[in-house]
Amino acid sequence: MSDATSESDSTPETDAIAPAALARAIDAGEPVALLDVRDRDEVASWAIEGPSIEREHVPYARFLQAEVTGGVDDLAADLELDEPITVVCGRGEASDHVADLLAEAGVAARNLVEGMTGWARVYHADEIDVEGPATVVQYRRPSSGCLAYLVHAGGEAAVIDPLRTFVDRYAADAADRRVDLRYAIDTHLHADHVSGVRRLAAETGAEPILPEPAAARGVDGVTTVADGEALAFGDTVIEAIAAPGHTSGAFAFRAGDALLTGDSLFLDGVPRPDLEAGADGAHDLAGTLHDTLTERFDALDDDLLVAPGHHGPSEQPEAGGAYTARLGDLRDRLPVFSLDRERFVERVLDRMGPRPANHERIVAINRGREQTDDETAFELELGPNNCAAASTE
Template sequence: MDDHTIMPRALATRIRSGKHVAVVDVRDRDEFETWRVDGPNVDAAQVPENRFVQAEVTGGAADLVDGLAEPVVAVCGRGEASDYAAELLREDGVDAVNLAGGMDEWARVLLAEPVPTDGPATVVQYQRPSSGCLGYLVHDGDRAAVVDPLRAFADRYVDDASERGVEIDYAVDTHVHADHVSGVRAVAETADAEPVLPEGAADRGLAFDATLVGDGDELPLGDATLSALAAPGHTSEMTAFRVDDAVLTGDSLFLDAVARPDLEATADPEAAARTLYGTLHDRLLALPDDTVVAPGHYELDARPRTGDAYAATVGDLRESLPALSMAEDEFVAHVTGNLPDPPANHERVIAVNLGREAADDGTAFELELGPNNCAAG
């Protein structure tokens, strides 16, 4: 690409590193407020495209980004209107670049970073900066499992495993996801692997064949083992997986928040919050303090906590996460009283992930665009 564009992957790594990024988003206000490029040091402003059209006639394009530190990254849906805006800004003396492909290509970025563990297994964390979704490739010897894969990147996991010289035996979901379309079936089909879900998924209406695991069940991977650890609360079937000194907590415990308890249609949020409280204190916080927590999501304004991975120890989270020091009633009020809007299209996404509705690849990609919103305050 030329000096007037920035590729989405390059922007993602810059944001993750904590460097300042200034963004001017030329989409409509509602699109901007629903979903945008975000991060710990992102300064974003929404200036609709028609303001730049006016500025081309009257001048003063630079005034539209007054207050944003240069260089400025211009963003739109597909990278066309923002390219026009970036060009006008440059003509008016502003150091401006265009995000190639816009938000459409931003949603296709998937970064991979190692999660340090003390044991035979290698754990790779996949990070989707457009939504904060995290997934994992776990392997030892020549055997591997993919945990919480995204359907949009099914081929990526298989290709990465091949490059590492390992074969995927299992495609695993920690629960029935509400924020993204699961890649379990796509990975299993592509890699000739075994789809694996928690046994409680059957009670929620699972409509495709899969291996179901319960608390204490094990999936062997060379000399390592994925051990199921029931962790209900976010959903009734939520299951974490231990490997070596790490625990893949799915949507139960994050680095900056705990799970929301209201995305399962039949659940009573207050009762589910009490179940989550028990899961956190009796199961996850009962693990050794040096256990590495590798969650299913991260907040978009968070920084990596272990190298370039979004991971932290149980002991660190016990000290840094206020919700974990609350008494039960306070915790329940906190969790149920700080609920963001649900993920986009969550009811249909759940139906697709249960196999009760079909969605082609294009539809699946559109269904899940936006932030994950799976955490409570």
């Protein structure tokens, strides 16, 4: 079962495309030509990505200048993109103007409605094929690669790693599936998005859950879960498994044959270890991450289906649309599993890129030390997935 997005594909203009429709085309592997008219630094820090995308960058200012000088036809002729061209900006206003200019120049162009802001509101849901009584639904935000999960069985459910922006979506989906939300769980103290655990608990009566060592970082008002503890709901249980490394308090959760790894293991690599203790503490946490992967996870079966907390832009989903892989396959294909501790630490520390935007403020909000309104929370987390070290394949 697949629910492609929470928004409508329809748009009032014939020369426009909704973010949901664009996401579906990218997921289907259709060729997509994007003309990004934002400033260069904006494009460099966050762009729509995918293996079937062809992108060109021409700043909006050049189109404004060409409009004044009568050079739009020449600017359009210089574009090396196949038509139709989808024009992208921050909020869909400048790109709408550019799409009109290109159309007047005879180019098949369409505006991405609401631009990158609209792109950040796209949210997919796909069921994962798992064994056991539970149904597992994977939610995906294409703009950042953030993944969350709804696990339900016997009339009750848990949501793992919910985003505050999509709390209404989880509640609505639970109602559609005729299940009551029993738990709202974070696998760790997130630094890239504002957690929906507290909001979901407040609006649905779900019990807010955080790993015991994560809560020890100064988080109040939550129930803690310890390593090895089982959370029962409906006619199933999920088991908490300590998986430190990305942060000191990171956990994974096992639901049947699914291993919800949070940010402890991705399908194309491993997480960065510097968001909690900075560069000074990254070395020790990277070593701890190696221990998690090679010792704590060593006792886990190869057949477990890894369902991570993020996916990378180069990854392709399984046939059903979800991003998963068997643990044994990851052990075979990711070289980090065969590296000794010292070489692993060196490799991870060498591959860390920019930190998530506003990560310190997001952590403060998720700890409950700062309050913010919904729109500010949404704006704070706009951007790519920067929780991973660079791909380790």
